[in-house]
Amino acid sequence: MAATKTQAFVLKTQDYRDTSLLAYFYTRDYGKIHGIIRGIRDGRERYGSTLEPFSLNEILFYRRRRGGDLHQVTQVELLEPFFGVREDLERVSYASYFVDLLNQLVEVEDPHPPIFDLLSDLLWFLQTGASCRRGARIYEIKLFELLGFMPEIRSCVACRTPSPDPAYFDTALGGILCGHCRSSRDGASLSLSKGTLHFLDHVRNSAVRDLLGVKVSEGVGKELERVLRRFVDFYLSNKLKSVVFLEKMGF
Template identity: 30%
Template sequence: MIVKTEGFVLKSRKYGESDSMLVIFSRKLGKINAIAKGAQKPKSALIAGVQPFCYSDFLLYRGKNLYTVTQCEPKEIFYKLREDVKRLSYASYLVELIEAVTIEGQTNNRMFNLLGKTLYLMTKSDIEINTIVRSFEMNFLNYCGFKPEFHCCVSCNKTTSASWKFSSQEGGLLCENCFSVDPYAMKISEITLRLAKYLQTKEITEIHKLKISDFLNEALKKLLKQYILVHINKYDFKSLELAEKL
């Protein structure tokens, strides 16, 4: 069976002497594994469109256990990401997140569009990288079914409280009367909570130039990092560790 679909290359590794083994997040097929035969050869017609991050049109042959890339036409290679190590590292982190939650053969158009918009924005010189990453994380959690609750207490549904904590284990806010539900819940300030609510309801294209203070970014990053670790069950985002050191 031959399938034509657009897709993002999440991962590419050398296979054998001249082939590439790919993980592709496609529009029509969801996440798939595919082999690009001869793609490692310098004069290969496939080489440009099978690099990590590339957004390409693929013509795929479905074999018994694996897809084979028969044709590949790059639509956007996001070259500027490769010119900045920090942006490249953050882009790698976003791709790691996508790969961690997507299921082979299961489509997710909202996640697909989010990844495309985010990678495109990250090539622009006038964006706020911290805002982009926090917004992506928030939308990512919405689209993969792990949306955190920032509007009421997850234990008693109360919408007002003198102070709040955020429980990754419980999936959202705890009011002052429910702190005992999770003794490890993190304190969250009112201003951090307002930022979280704002990012949760905004398209990433609307807020990519929004400046978030370093203090607020650190507070929300710490909270979301813990939440992602708990719910995605992935603890080794090496690209994020690198990005945060730069």
């Protein structure tokens, strides 16, 4: 077995047997991996991290060649705890949502370094004290784009009319409909303003660092949240606990 060192965000942990921990990581080089850290719960001083969710660590793990995808993690070293996020309940809640959503949407061991960088950028974004909601919308749009889930927003998905106005978002069809096509279909759709469509397109085509100062009106922000959340719900069979918490707290 070869030992491998890589940078890893903690997505989730759960107790495993008496003293061990099962951790889900998102790594830069291997994508999502599952690992067992033996004895960490009764000998934390042997390890350089307590593996808090969304902390960045350097881990050493032994890749299993056969018998599943659960690896042995023998060293963990904390690189960035994001204390500035942890000291604020709203920021912690959004950071938890970021790792929760990623954990649900990515397959095991399907590496995608731009997704690792996106999570890193957005956690730093929260750490600077910027708007959590704006960060969440940027994260969702970029993540959907990187995973190939991004809805069609440039033309009607049914008749291909470019830039329809008004435009309606249809989750099941994965894109927008013009007024004519919408009226001939059953099912719920959300109307989308020009401002919302423009923001979606702008985020898709811009680097995260160029979006940190972008302004969003309250109306567009609300519409984006509604449409992106509906989209997330459509992809996931169960509502994320972190989303339930965000909604309950009114964050």
